[in-house]
Amino acid sequence: MIFLVLKVKMGGKQVSSSVAVLALITLLLVVSVSAKIPDSTLKKIQRVNSRGPYLALLTVYPPEEAAFNASKIFKEDEKSHVDLSGRRFRVGTVNGVKVIYVRCGVGMVNAAAATQQLADFFNIRGIVHFGIAGSLDPRISYGDVAVLKRVANTAVYDWLNPKANTTHSHVTKDDLIIGKYHLPKKGNENSNSLGRVAFRGERFFPPKGEPNVDISETWFNSTEKWLGLASQLVHTVKLNSTGLPQKAKVVVGVNGSTADISLENLAYRTFLYDEFRVSVHDAESSAVVMTSSSNGYKVIAIRGLSDLSGADKAGTPSYRDITANNTVAVLHDFIQILHDNGEA
Known part of the structure; x- marks a missing residue:
């Protein structure tokens, strides 16, 4: 991480704060991305972003x-x-x-x-x-x-054991009981060994959490x-x-x-x-x-x-x-x- 050290004086000359910040941002970009991205691509991104x-x-x-x-x-x-x-x-x-x-x-x-x-x-x-x-x-x-x-x-979702007695659904009032969709009907819904699917939510990282x-x-x-x-x-x-x-x-x-x-x-x-x-x-x-x-x-x-x-x-x-x-x-x-x- 020694490349993150930035001196305000370069070559004996005082560098403006805006130039210093720009240089620091550039260095942070270089060290924070994969080394497989060519320098020419990073420079092109910088040029594109300057017009945004x-x-x-x-x-x-x-x-x-x-x-x-x-x-x-x-x-x-x-x-x-x-x-x-x-x-x-x-x-x-x-x-x-x-x-x-x-x-x-x-x-x-x-x-x-x-x-x-x-x-x-x-x-x-x-x-x-x-x-x-x-x-x-x-x-x-x-x-x-x-x-x-x-x-x-x-x-x-959770694909439940067909013998489960309780619902695991977090977001729907009913599980998807696959046996309900026998076409043509064959016995009762519990006869289908595919069982039930219980839906749940995503795990989300809030930007301000x-x-x-x-x-x-x-x-x-x-x-x-x-x-x-x-x-x-x-x-x-x-x-x-x-x-x-x-x-x-x-x-x-x-x-x-x-x-x-x-x-x-x-x-x-x-x-x-x-x-x-x-x-x-x-x-x-x-x-x-x-x-x-x-x-x-x-x-x-x-x-x-x-x-x-x-x-x-x-x-x-x-x-x-x-x-x-x-x-x-x-x-x-x-x-x-x-x-x-x-x-x-």
Whole structure:
């Protein structure tokens, strides 16, 4: 740690306090990150950050990125991108707002890792997470776009002994009793040796809490002010309904469910909706919102509905691309709203 010693006089000359602080920050950055990150990358990050702060945009997989690129809303500075741990963080503007965009990759680990990289390395003011997802709610359908009020990780549970007499659930009124979903019915529910699943909350480290002390949390909220501003989208954004079975709409303030599960089972879909009252299912949102909240950043999740998570009929056409485009349209208008209200 001898490299952290900084003298105010260098080469016999007095160094200003601002220069000294900048030098110290640079040294702290160098010693606090992996030695595998090249010096050239660290210097590039420093140059990018000097032009910030930025609004961070985080999406998931190639079809969403393709819609984002095709929309032409992103004016990229192609010389300023940063390649870090296999991901490319792209720098530019949307509606004149400075942004850093990254595609995190599918799943909760990827989502949390990319969010933490944004928090650790870049000069950001908040994170807007966007992408497509599945609908669990009969009120929202193909091509609709949901702005999430809160989201839970519904893959945090105890798989109980089927002979257990008491519930362990912390967050639902009922366990998932797998035997209830025999189709066709075969005897009573206790005959299924898969037993029961009891849900519980995440272990969360609050940004202003006691160090190394976690608390149990089920729901992670989008930033209240941003959610309030997003309510304007219901009346202003224009979505494409071409080829959809209904007119596409924006829905603000619904609950989301996240798990590393491709949800194609109607019985489980019904259980999640009945117990959690969740309208949207994906594999990343809770990780992004939880990680952002733990670092004290403003955050919101915007998800378009491309399928019905197990309720789709056989032969249903894919609405992925039109939904991805609608999601980007909502993103575009939301960034403008943030800018108009001094939030970006």
